[in-house]
Every structure is written in structure tokens, then in C-alpha cells.
Amino acid sequence: MTMTTQARLDGDASTIGRPTPQVNAQEKLTGRALYGGDFRTPGMLHLKVLRSPYAHARIISIDTAAASALPGVHAVLTGDDTPDRLTGVHRKQHRILATSKVRFVGEEVVAVAAIDEDTARDALDLVRVEYEPLPLVHNMDEALSPGTIEVHESTGNLSIEYKVERGDVDSAFARAALVHEATYETTSQYPGYLEPMATVAWVEGDGRLVVRASTQTAFLQRNRFAEALGLPVSAVRVIQSTVGGAFGGKTVEECNSLICAWMAYRLGRPVRFVNSRLDDFLGARSSPAERIWLKMGVDNQGLIIAKEVKILADCGAYEGLATHVLQVSLVRSDNMHRYLKDVRLHGRLAFTNHPPRGAVRGFGGPQAAFALNSHMAELAEKLGIDPVEFMRRNAVRAGDTTVHGFELGSAGLTECLDQVSEGIGWITKKARRPDTGLKRRGIGFAGAIHVSGNREMGNWDGSIVTARMTTDGRVTLSTGESDMGQGAYTMLAQCCASELAIPVSHVTVLPTDTDVSPYGHGSIASRVTILAGNAAIRAGREIRGRLLALASETLGVPEGDLTVSGGEIFATSALPNRRLTFGELARMHIYRHGGEELRVTATYDPPTFLAMSRPDQYGNVAPGYSFAAQAVEVEVDTETGQVEILETFVSDDCGKAINPLAVHGQTCGAAAMSIGWALYEEMKFQDCQLLNGNFADYTMPTAESLPNIQSGIIESLEPNGPYGAKGASETAMLPGAAAIANAVYDAVGVRIRELPITPEKILAGLREQEATAAARERRHA
Template sequence: MTTEARLDGAASTIGRPTPPLNAREKLTGRALYAADFKMPGMLHLKVLRSPHAHARIVSVDTAAARALPGVHAVLCGEDTPDRLTGVHRKQHRILATSKVRFVGEEVVAVAAIDEETARDALDLVRVAYEPLPLVRSMDEALRPGAAEVHENTGNLSIEYNVERGDVDAAFAGAALVHEATYETTPQYPGYLEPMATVAWVDGDGRLVVRTSTQSVFLQRNRYADALGLPVSAVRVIQATVGGAFGGKVVEECNSLICAWMAHRLGRPVSFVNSRLDDFLGARSSPAERITLRMGVDAEGHIIAKEVRILADCGAYEGLATHVLQVSLVRSDNMHRHLRNVRSNGRLAFTNHPPRGAVRGFGGPQAAFALNSHMTEMAQALGIDSVDFMKRNAVRAGDTSVHGFELGSAGLAECFDQVSEAIGWAAKRERPRDRGTKRRGIGFAGAIHVSGNREMGNWDGSIVTARVTADGRVTLSTGESDMGQGAYTMLAQCCASELGIPVSRVTVLPTDTDLSPYGHGSIASRVTILAGNAAIRAGRAIRGRLLALASEVLGVPEGDLTIAGGEIYATSTSPNRRLTFGELSRLHLYRHGGEELRVTATYDPPTFLAMSRPDQYGNVAPGYSFAAQAVEVEVDTETGQVEILATVVSDDCGRALNPLAVHGQTCGAAAMGIGWALYEEMKFEDCRLLNGNLADYTMPTAGSLPHIRSEIVESMEPNGPYGAKGASETAMLPGAAAIANAVHDAVGVRIRELPITPEKILAGLRARASADAAPGASHA
């Protein structure tokens, strides 16, 4: 019998609901967030933000602020290192110099003995500005003669062009061609904890930063580059993260300014954003205008697709370049028969606050346009919309138009699951409502990556496992837990391999001094990449334990059993048992002994497609899918939309922890519903008018329907125990599903988010006028 077969599986929680490892400390209030840390001599930092969207900085007078008792530093852009920083392209200093490009840009930083003194000092700073012409929209940005946000750019940040097959010939031979334009709005990440950082210089002169982040190593690289330091002179520690949703990857400036101030002063500094600070300083998702032209053959197969996107990255591009690329091409990989694609994407600079990474990373924008478009095409063809989506859905084993190799693909099963749960078959046959309140039903589907090879041709994950003297196992990883349950998943994988309870595994917080390198929690990569590394680490530990136990007991490894933290041989008598703790001590306390520690790496067999001009290749080891069905009731007198029922199906390969998958899927669906119906960042002359949670309407528990979450287990061959990324994909289909349901209810197609009562009423009036026009069809 093999050692793997002799593992006692009773302890494994793989596939079972497992509470988060850190649930107790969060529920009892003992979790330490960045804002909770206090240090002797710590100063508090606040920043003065620009009131202008576009202006030259004529002068900065800080004399009165410096004279205020309790103020230790008042610094402006000229005091920052003379080097530019940025994610994709280096475009700005740590604080603004010479000119500001958006309302809220950081101009002056004050460090004082407390927050109140720092705020008082900001009131004493005098900055003289010379206003410049505004670039209010992406259309205005690209007009000839427009003012430039960045000189000599023509306000064009980047342009993508991708073409495959013979697009014109495919359209010429299509049975139906449909074209329409859709518009999406920016979404604020909406995490519970605003950005917060504490930074200091240790006794060796190294900069230490404890911050709320999704990636300690990407942040370390950023601080070192911006400050002109070697990476070895910077240490970044992840504090408990109160939600992130993409907004805490590497773009925000809170932690960078705090790190710089601490390095400059040699004192501990804390910088905690107010909610308004966070609205102005966070990266919202880019607004996009998406024009889709699609052709289908007589069998209802999508055979041609043309996509044109104009996106607004705000004042600085950051990760918005990659977001645009995702919106432009990723959804193409859902279509099984598509081989002819033409895509053009342009990203424009405006004087809006910078846009960047938010949950879904360009997928929600594309999913809204695509699923709305497909539903209209299905109606024109006289095909049931769910059937139309299913017959075009990719299957396991397919290679998509852009080279995605689909080891698993449960998109069709997701459609089956949600259509059955929502009662589609019966509800599509019911008589149409004719009263004031009318019901409708809608569907949508989506694709997302599980990992993405785009940084330095490495998309791996490293896990170090160590067995302590009392038999516990500790794991170190460079990936981050930001509330999604990543560390619980890693503990499950390792515990399963060792036949011990999850409670016997500790996953240490990420720390660039102590953790192995990792890109962090981005692109739904942690489960499939770090999960595989944790399994390999667990197996390596198991091998070491078995080899030592075999030596001590004088029993072949194949006759040993591992269970409950012990190793024993059932075929011998007397039955001596060795605990993991005993074996750990024996491994160390012997001639030439060492600590029982292993390091395991998993780097998937994927392709760096971004390095190729045609951007073709398999970028991820797995691809996740989701579908959502929504039933709404629309009040034709008020335009109000009430969601009566919604079902979300998440193809996550295998649900290692169904409790976490369901929780995160419901949260993703809630975020999609908010973006579809409520959330809209309102600007006047590029000034944000609703930068607070009173005026920026996010869905509350009372405004959300009961969200039914379902799981499709498609068993990803590259995944740990068949798993792949879960739940992020579930945010993508919501807006389109709601738009399709509204159209089904009242016949009004909303192509511009959010789906507000005003837009519905305007659509109803336009439809009534069209119906009343002479010669109009009243069928």
C-alpha cells in the first residue's frame, strides 16, 4: 500500500465548509489593522490635496504651518526625490511638482504630533495656482487642439490593435450582424477599511512599512524605486487587510507618501486616509465606451467579432493600461466557434482622478456589453437566449481564439444551473405583465483568469513549510490574505497532505524579510498557484517525516501510516508511534541535524503572451467561469427596479472550501448589483461631487435581495485537487443580467450604466413615442 493511500483522510477539510483561520481574532476585535499600530514618538501624517483639476503650481508657502507647535515637517513636491514613479509608466513624483492634474492630487504633506495638529497645519499652508484648461472627457481628450494632461502625448496613453482571421469575410458571410455601443462608469472599490500605513526606520537604518496591501513585494519594489533605495533596504509587512478588491495592489499613494516621510524624518509615521481622502486617492475602475459588432452564422454560432473601446484612465495611467487590454480581448475566449476578431482599444488621459485596478479588472465592463449584445442577437434570431449562450460557450479541451487552453470549462453548466434555479423554463412561458409593475428575467455569463503570466515571465508561487518542535506546521508565503480566505485554503492543502487538522497549521503574515517572494493576491491566482505550492510543500514535509520514521522504527516507508500528527506501522508489534514533534526534534538534534523545513515552488506551464506583438498564448493555468440569472420587477411609473431573485453559479474547478466560495461569491454578486443599479461617481468640471458613503450609493444589506450561490465543480487539471480561482468571476455578469431582465420586463434596453429610474422612464417615453408614430408596428 502506498503512503498516500495510508493517509487518514478523516482530518482533511478539502471540499468541506471550513471557517477562516483568523475569524476569531476579527470577531473579537483583536486583529491588528494598520491604523491600530502605535509606536513611541510616532508622528501623524496628513496631505493637502489640490482643489484644481488642472493647474500650475505657482508658489507654496508653508511658513505658518511650520511654525505651528507640534508640527515636525511640512514638505512639498520639491522636497521629494527627483525621480518619477508609477506602475506601468513613470509619470509623477511622490508629491506634485510644477502642476496638478486632478482634484485631490497630493501637493503638501504634514507630519505632526497628532492628527488634529496636522489638519490645523494644512489649513495654514498657502498654495497659489494658475488654472489650466480642463480635459473633461475622453472624447474631449482626443480632439485636435485639446489641452494636454501630459505634454506631447495628445492625451493618448496607449492604443492596442489585435486582429485574427479574416474578419471582413466572416462578417460578409454572417446570417446576422449586429452593432451597438455600451458605456460603463467608474466604480470605487468600496472596501471597509480606508488605506492606512505606518512606517519607520529601524536601528539598522532600513525603511520598514506596515500597510494594508495585496502585495508586499510589489509595494517594496515601488518604494525602493521611488526613493532610490536598494530593495534590501526596504521591508514591507502586511497588516490585517479590511478588504481590497484590487484597490490596494500597488497604485495608491497613501503608503508611498508615508514611507517617504518616515525615511526622510527617521521617525515612525502613521497615515490613515479619511473616507474622502480614499475616494480621491484610491483608483476607481476606468470608464469605458464599448462598441461591439458581432456576426453569427445560420446555426447561431458567433463567427465574427469587432470590438472598439475608448477608456478613461484619468490623470495617470497606472494599471488602467492592463485593464483596457482585459476588456478588449478576454471575453473573446468565451466563444467556442469564434476565429475572426478585430479589436482596437484606446486609453485617454483626462483630468479625472486616476483609474486602475478594481475587482474583475476590466471583465465587468466587457461582460456588460457582451451579454447585452448576445441577448439582443438571440432575440433577433428567434433563439432562446440561454440556448444561444450555451451553444457558443467554450468547453473543456478547447483552445480559444487568443490561445487560451481550457483544461476545464463549466460555463455551459453554470447556465444550466442558474436557469434551473431561477425557473427559466416556466417563467419564459408566462403571460406578459401589462400593469404598472412588470417582471422580467435576464441572464449573463463571464470568464476570468486564474493567474496571469504578465510580469517578468514568472507567474509562480513559493511556499515554505516548517515543522516546529511541538509538531505544528507553519507556512510562509508571499501571497496575501485580504479577507478572501487565502490562508485558510493554504492550511487546508498542507493539512490534507499531512493528515492533520487545519487547526495544527499556522500561516504567517507576509513580510518581505521573512516570506518567500510572491506577486500577491491579484488575478485570482492564489488558489491555483499557492495552493499547488502548499501541496508540494506538504508532500515534501511528509516525505522527510516518513524517511526519518522509517529509519527510527526500522519499518519500510510503504508500511507506515500517517494520522493525526503521528506516524506508525500497523503491521508490526509493539505498535510504537512517533509524533510530528518527536520527529521534528529528532531531525534537528542529531549529528548534522537541521530544522525540518522545506520550500516548494509552483510555476505553471503558461505563456507570456504580452511579450508578443499578437498577444497570443495561454496566459493562465486555469480559467474560471460564472453565470448569473436575475428576476426583476420594474415600476413603469417610477422607473424603480426591484430584484426579486438572483442566482449566481461559480465554476471554481473544485470548491476547496465551499463556505468561503459561497461567501465571496455572494459578495461579488452584491458588488456587481451595486455597480449596475446604484453606484455612480458624479463629476462637475472633473471635481468629484459624491466622495463619501452618504452620497455615493452602495448597496446595503437591506437593499440587496437574497443571493443564491451555486457551485460548478469542473475539476481543473492544473489546479490543487482540481481547484482554480473562485468568486471574482461572479462579479462580472451582474450588470448585464439586470439590464437583460429590465429589457425583458418593459422592453427598454439600457446600454449605459448605472440602470437608473430616470433612464428607464426616458426609455419608456421614447418607446411610447415610437409606438405612436404613424406607420409604427404594434405587433
Template structure:
């Protein structure tokens, strides 16, 4: 309706506009910066360089960044200077007047070069290793020894730009008391506040963060962007409101795209199709700064193990620094980087055994009540049901039996893949909770104060639904306030598909407590025992005498206007019944786990290499679907992002420079590139979830790449193990197969 106020729409009296100068080099020493001409330009109010910023370093785990680069730049696009002026045009003109003298330094552009003996270190003392992991359970070698079939291959996966509709934007202002207020496009106001306090070297209580309406995040707006830090710094230096909004070119440079990875995978199945051993080596790349990339690699290294009944697993993973742009969190959070290899492998292994891949998936699928190899307690699993629902919807058996689909130059193939994701995650710290404050106003309507962030996934609607259901009021009578660190209680925000199960439980607790308080007051007024009263459609009435009643508004006012009365405000907290994993990554880190399966049909043109997606069906086990329409919308969006990563999208970096950092050159799937998207849900009923619900916004992105790769293999008999799957790769693989056949003829 055009009424949403995004961060870029906010206007403050006396507001100024900022722009950022970025490094053109992947690695260089900053010899000298001359800002005199820029400062002299009419309308320019401030120019800052790295030497003007606090010396305290910030970072998610590793403290390694300044707000603006000082002394050295480590990637193309790194922020070097910032200008504030009366308008964006003047600020942009001032950037052109800043003269920076650089001394280029040797740069490292690949993980292999970064990890080679004697390689120069991007960050002293790191050996260019940002994170590494070693996990082993059971006896992997013994498992392989009893395998009927073993398959190994290496897979390469690339970076995907988050592609949100709204580029990163911030408005920051400091008042006369020295308190800083920041309006930002963010997934977590409290994590944003902590990062601002760290980078600006000031107490958290002097900073207020308010979430503006957020036009998508997909992980990139959690805690890694620099936009809000720069805007906040500039506002504190000027005591004037400052607006900093990335255009799309700037956002490609400033946003963290997904973590690229190379995965070597070896797996063995016994004659019955059961996984007996799994061995993984991962080399991932974070670029110049670590951010959340280590956490992403953590997921790649071990999460997929938990979707199967497997006992023998080994993972070795290393995350390398390079002089490429930093990479970080992205929807699915590392799950894609293992689900593509894993599901490709399972299809190949099923073929080696002469089994249907769906049957292999089902035999190995973890079930409700199981404890996984890494100690994850599965309260509900609809994985088998997802596979069966997908099988029926895609007409798997009938289509696979049709031999004519693999004749001629245009050949069709079917592919299947499955995945799991967490709903909540106790890994950022030993708390995975949410606190809700519920206020009942004098008219009987409700205000929810929360700092869980809605970034378009429908969190506010879900919270309103639960509140309305518990209190027996209309959905329109519930308002969810914008997350605000000064007003709302502490919450972690939108990450790890946690909001439905964590904050949903908190709202349920708050609403039930508020209801009991209202019924207690009503019991006194109506002369009816509290346990004989019902609250339905905004009216409290005696269960056995419909004429004895009072409106919710009447009782809400009476809760105030009586001796000892007060406005009705309830605070409730839900902290998930989970544990921090131990030093060996063992422990139940989430209150619930979501599952999904996807099947696709593709058509491959063997003359041009073009792949056309003919049909797609995704089955999503989200527990109880509180808002089915929103679940389907999230599944559709995740499916399209997966299609983009698999066939089209690729942040192409050469010598540290992004070659396609704009929507003219960065190819994303459009409506005419995808089939009619078909989805359904499996409601497995999660015992820890509100009404049995769990997360439903990320799992559906995970199986797409493997499903498409498996369908391409089914169509033309060649396995593409590097993404994206382009026509050039298809033709090269067909040519290589033809040459091999000729050699062995």
C-alpha cells in the same frame, strides 16, 4: 472578534501622525507654496512639498508621478503637501495654514476631448494616449458576410469606488541603520516594496514591507495608491514612526476607482446561433495617470473572446488621459466593461434568431480541452454546467412562459449572462509563481512562510487546509505568517485570482516533501520501510501494525536531535505552465480559467422607473471548492458589487471634481436592496489546480450588469445600454419608445 490589528491600529513608540493637502483644481501650475505658518504651529514636526521629494518618477508602466506634485497638478485631489504632527488634529489644523498659489490651466474632462486633434497634452509626447491595442484574428468581414443576424450598439460604463471597509492606511518607521519598515494595507508586499524603492530612489534591500491585516482591497491596493509612499517618505525624513490613515473623504480622492469605458460592439450569428464575427472599438479613460488602467483595458479588449468558440474577432482600443481623478484596478479587472456589452448583445441576437439566449450561450461556450482564438488552453470549463444549473435554479423555462409577468404597471423580467476570468496571469513579467517555506516545529505543528496576501478572501485558510490535508494534521496546527519581505520568499500577491492555484500548488509540493522527510526519519526509528508508513491525525504508524507508531512531534524533534540533524524546513516553488503572450497578444497566459453564469428576475415599475431585484442565482465554476463556505461568501460579495455598479454606484465627476465622494452621497446597495442571494458551485476539476481547484473570488462580479439589463429589457422591452440603470433612464427609454410608436402609427 475585534482582535485583528489593521495598519491603522499599529502603535509605535514616538509615533507621529500625517495628513495630506490635496489640489482643489483639475489642472494648474503651482506658482508658490507658503508653509511657514504650518511649520510654526506647535506640535508640527515636518512639512514637505513636491520640491522636497525625490525627482525620480514612479508608475506601474509609465513613469509619470512624483510622491507629491511638483510644478503642476493634473487632477483634483492630487497630493501637494504633507504635514507630520504629534496628533491628527494638529496635522489637520496645519493643512489649513498652508497657502498655495495656483495658476489654473485649461483642463480636459472627456476622452473625446483628449483625443481630438490639437488637444493640449497632459503628458508631453503622449498625444493623451496612455495605451492602445489592435488585435485581429481570422476574417471578420467574411464572418459578417455569412451572418444570419447582425447587431451593433454602443455601451457606456462608469467608475465604481472600491468600497472596502478599511480605508488605505500605512505606518512607516526608519531604524538607526537607515532601514525602512512599512506596515501597509496591501495586496502585495513585494510589489509594494519595488514601488517604494522606485519612488524613494533607494535599493529594495533597504526597505521592509509587512502586510497588516487588510480589510479588503478589490484591486485598489495592489500598486497604485500614494498613501504608503507618502508615509514612507515622511518617516525617512524624520527618523520617527509616521502613521497616515485616510478618512473616507480622503480615500475617495486617493483611491483609484474602476476604469470607465465606452464600447461599440458589432456581432453576427449564423442561423444555428454560432458567433461568426465580433468587432469591438473601445475608448477608455485612465484619468491623469495611467497606473494599471492600460492592463485593465487589455482585459476589456480580448478576455471575453476566449469564453466562446469564435474564430473571427477584431478589437481596437485606446486609453485616454484626462484631468479627472486617476482610475485603475478593480475586482474583475476590466472584465465587467466587456461582459456587459457582450451579454447584452447575445440576448438581443438570440431574440433576432427566435432562440433562447441560454441555448445561444451553450452552443458557443468553450469546452474543456479547447484552445481559444487567442491561444488560451482551457484545462477545465464548467460554463455549460453553470448555465444549466442557473436555468434550473431560477426556473427559467417556467417563468419565461408566464405571460402575466409583463402586464400591469409593475412588470417582471428574466435575464441571463455568463462570464470567464483567469486564475493566474503571466503578464506582469515572465514569472507567475509562488514560493512557500514550510517549517515543522518541535511540537509537530507547522508554520507557513509566504508573501501571498490574504485581504479577506480566505487565502490563509485555504493554504492551511491544503497543508493540513497533506500532512495529516489538524487545521488548527497550521499557522500562516503575515507577509513580510524580510522573512517570506518572493511572491506576487493577491491579484488575478491566482493565490489558490499558484500558492496552493506550492504548499502542496512543500507539504509532500516535508512528509517524506518525516517518514524517512520515522522509518529509521520504527524499523519499518518508509513506504509502509502512514501519517494520519498527527501520528506516524505502520500500515500493517497499528501498535508501531510515533507522534509527529516525536519525529520532528528527532529530525533535529540526531547526528547531522536540523530543524525541518522545506522550500517549494510552483511556476505556472504558461507563456507570455506575443506581440500580437497570442499565448496561454493562465494555468486555469474560471467561469460563471447568473440569472436574475427584476420588477420594473413603469410609472416610477424603479427597478427591484426579485431573485438572483449565480453558478460559479471554481474547480474543486476547497473551502465551499468561503467560495459562497466571495460569490455573494461579488454579486452585491455587481448590483451596486449596475443600479446604484456611480462616482460622479463634474469638471474634474467628485460630487459624491462620501458614503452619505455615494449610494451602495444595502441588505434591504438585494434579495436573498443564492449561489452554487460547479466543480469542473482543473488539471493544473491543487485537488482540481482554481480561482473563485472574481468571476461572479462579471455577469451581473448584463443579467440585470437583460431582465429589464425582458420586462419592459427597452434596452438600457448605459450604466447605472437608473429610474430616470428607464422612464426616458419608455417615453422615447412611446413617441416612436406614435410617429409610426
């Protein structure tokens, strides 16, 4: 904690760096928390949507007469009833409901509002839609082939293309001692949150639209509703409900809240819309599938000096945030390499008739990390270098400016590597004799980089916190950022409480409400701790300054002779028995001539650069960068191809761990999510129809299938961060898949370059090994 020269603070009161229970844990555990689907209001109608059974088709006609006549039905509306403006995160591509054409199975075509959910479902069964099926764009290769039908007219099925080149790449490859190239493929991952999207919306007496939604970006949602419905932003209010997990999927792309908002505004009645799990699989945004071709060159010292990347990604029927996801996959992982100066990047994003893809935890980082770390393990083997040593040689350090202009005030990648190596016993386990039995053990390693904040929307990546001291001496904080289960409100309460030397329980962080909260982008890009945390500290310090000034005036004591502790201010030497409570001072702040409530607003906007506005994508986009490393020990059954994770250790460089309890919990959760993506999770399609849109068929890791996840924290102390903190846990999602792939290779010699790592792929690799060995024997016979 930074000490002030104006007054002394009771350092023992601070919880910074101490395990601290979540401030909203009790209301969740007792069932008092109001999630999106829990809210009820008199006269509320229930909304359901009819989704397209076709992946690509023209809508010939829609007959809603029978549905409209069903008792209890209040509205049956189609795309023709919606505003004729197009909506979308960046490119405006679709109406609120589909009109002339559907582009994926599950696209919303008809919306029904009825007195209860059963009636709404019955009404959907009565709607008759005539479609004219169109040829499908099955995959991203087909999408960009000449003559393929277009998902969106005049696009050639190319959503966006990036080209970035730095230095003399061809020359760098020419002088490399070793060059290796390979292709890797990743699949789409469903966010997998417990609570599907849920929204309640209504129109108030003054005609303003109010939307209560489980969103992680309330202000961005408000802008979207206003734009789509043709309303002034001031006519829309968004209230964040308690969020039952988000993992990126509840940003600003999903259509549940948009359709609900429009129906409520159209009818002037409260409307509730809760996705079924299948609705959510179809309507949520999964991560883009990517094919990554990677070529890297190293010198004779084992230093990475040249890199070329080509990525083809599938954004599905609408692009949304997938354009930014691709940019992250292309650019960000390059910034792990300290000596890399020559790089060439080419990325293309293709429209297909799959459901739309977008933001999921890690935001393009997991795809790149899988390819990069698999590639580095192969390079290390060819060089005869231990893979951890190879990564350590090339790891960036604090003070470096990377190939893409990232300025690293802190960088704990090397420390993460060391912590994980020691934690899992890397040296001992790598030195053991290879297994030759049916079950064989192997160990793998991987590292990753992620941002803490990202200047990409306009030229502002700030955060604003308003602090208000009530007349009992306690504090309420308002923020436009959100807590989606990751502990953001606890962190903000800790920062403010530390500056005022009061218990965390004396600080209440209010849910985001666009009518009363200061503006904020929301919980994206691991930005809340480093940005909102700094703003909360500034707000706490300003309140403390006002309290000290008033106490100094009242007690007749210089501020430097005052101590702040336990919600009181008292003289340190003179007048030792004179003390004023925060409550007394808050009342005095009001009840005096010209007095006012003790309220402050503080802003933090970091010294970063809007790199995405430049064609070369160069610049320092974040105030801090987080790093992680993970090691995994597996056992592979050579008869069944089954992979069992025996042990794993993940290390998270989060700067200062403001709340180690939350960091460990979120880091372990991120590792679990990466294990699922690596081994189990795959959205399966047949003719663009999702085949496993439920938790029975979409396999996610259960508690019994997960190992005991060990996690460690590296406190690299970020100069731009609150108390040295930066983003935590999202980075820990990135290295897991590659670590597992590298461990499988170490165990059985089968290199899996296409996720997920299934038993079938392992067995196919083992059969190929046997065939190759047999052919070699025949040649030498």
C-alpha cells in the same frame, strides 16, 4: 486527495471540499486583529496631505512658513523636497508629491507630519498655495480631439493603443447570417472597502525602512518604495497588516503608503497616515470608465463567427494598471466563444483630468461582460433563440484552445448555465405571459470568463511557500501572497493540513513580511488558490516525505508499511504499538549529527505563456480559467422607474471548491458588488471635480436593498489546480450588470446600454416607446 504509494494517509482528516471557518475569523471578531490604522509605536507622528482643489493647474508657489511654525508640527514638505525620480506602475509619470503641475482634484501637493491628527489638519489650513488654472480635459472624447490641451506633454493624451486582428474578419462578417452592432458605456466604480488605506512606517536603528500597510501586494510595494526613494530593495521591509477589504484597490497604485514611507524615511521617525473617506475616494484607484462598440456576426446555426470590438477608456490623470485593464476588456471575453476564429480589436486609453483609474475587482472583465451579454441577448432575440440556449451553443468546452490561445484544461460554463437555469426556474418564468400592469416582471441572464493567474510580470507567475515544522509537531507557512478577507490563509492551511493528515488548526499561516516571507506577486488575478495552493501541497508533501523517511529509519519499517494520521506515524502491520508523533520526529530531525530544523520551500510556476510580450497578444496566459453565470428576476415600476431585484442565482465554476463556505460567501459578495455597479454606483463629476466622495452620496447597496442571493458551485476539476481547484468568486462579479439589464428589457422593453441603470433612464425609455407607438398609430390612421 491524491494517495501516495509510500504510505497511507487518513483521508477523513482532510477538510478539502468541506465548509471550513476562516482561520483568522476569531481575531477579527474579537477585535484583536491589527489593521493598518491600529498599529501604534512610541514617538509616532501623524501625517496628513493637502490635496489640489484644481483638476488642472500649474503650481506657482507654496508658502509653508506659518504651518511649519505651528507648535507640534515636525515637517511640512512639498514636491520639491521629494526625490527627483518619477514613479509609477509601468510608465514613470509622477513624483511622490506634485511639483510644477497638478492633474486632478485631490492630487497630493503638501505633506504635514505632526504630533497628532488635529495639529496636522490645522497646519494644512495654514499652507498657502498659488495655482494658475489650466484648461481641463473633461472626458475621453475631448482628450483625443485635435487641439486639446495635454494632460501629459507629448502624449496627445493617448496613454496606450492596442490593435489585434485574427483571421479574415471582413470575410467572416460577409458570410454571417445576422450582424448586429451597438455601443455600451460603463462608469467608474470605487472599490468600496470598509477600511480606507492606512499605513505606519518607521526607520530602524540600522537605517532600514519598515512599512506596515494594508496592502494586497507586499513585494510589489517594496519594489515601488525602493524605486521611488532611491533605496536598495534590501533596505526596505514591508509588513502586511490585516486588510479590511481590498477588491483590487490596494495593489500597488495608491499613494497613501508611498507618501507615508517617504515621510518616515525623511524624518527618521515613525509616521502614521490613515485616509479619511474623502481622501480615499480621491486617492484610491476606481475602475476605468469605458465606451465599448461591439459588432458580432452569427451564422444560420446561431454560432458566433465574427467579432469586432472598439473600446475607448478613461484612465484619468495617470495610467497605472489601467493599461492592463483595457487589454483585459478587449481580449478576454472573446475566449468564451467556441467557434470564433475571426476577431478584430482596437482599444485606446485616454488621459483626462479625472482622478487616476486602475485595478478594481474583475479588472476589466465587468465592462466587457456587460457589453457582451447585452449584445448576445439582442442577437438571441433577433434569431428567435432562447438566450440561454444561444449562450450554450457558443460556450467553450474543456480541451478547447480559444481564439487568443487560451488552453482550457477545465471549463464549466455550460454547467453554470444549466445550474442557474434550473435554480431560478428559467424555462417556467420565460414562458409566462408578459405583465401589463404598473409593475412588470422580467428575467435576464449572463455569463463570464476570468483567469486564475496571469503571466504578465516578467516571465514568472509562480508562488512560493515555505513550511516549517516546530518541535510540537505543528506547522507554520510563509507566503508572499496575501489574505485580504477572501480566505487565502484558510485555503493554504487546508492544503498543507490535508497532505499531513492533521487538523487545520495545527497549521498557522503567517502574514506576509518581505524580510522573512518568500517572494510573491500577491493577491491579484485570482491567482492565489491555483498557484499558492499548489505550492502549499508540494511543501506539505515534502515535509511528509522527510517525516516518513525518518520514521522508517527509526522504526525499521518500510515507508509503504507506515500510516500517517492525527499527527502521528505508525506501522500498519508490523510493530503495531510503535508510533512516533510529528513533534518527536521534528525534534529528532534537529537533535542528531548534522541535524537541522524541518523546513522546506516549495515553488509552483505554471506552464503558461507571456502573451503580453507579443504584439499579437496570443498565448495561454493562465493555468486555469474560471467561468460564471447569473440569472436575475426583476420587477420594474413603470411609474417611478424603480428596479427591484426579486431573485437572483449565480453559479461559480471554481474547479474543486476547497472551502465551499468561503466560495459561497465570496460569490455572494461579488454578486452584491455587481448589483451596486449596475443599479446605483456612479462617480459623478462636474468640471472634473468629484461630487460624491463619501458613502452618504456615493450610493452602494445596503443589506435591505439586496435580494436573497442564491449561489451554486460547479466543480469542473482543473488539471493544473490543487485538488482540481482554480480561482473562485471574482468571476461572479462579471455577469451581474448584464443580467439585470437583460431582465429590465424583458420586463418593460427598454434596453439600457449605459450604466448605471437608473429610474430616469428607464422612464426616458418608456416615454420613447410611447412616442414611437403614437407615431406608428398616426402613420396607420
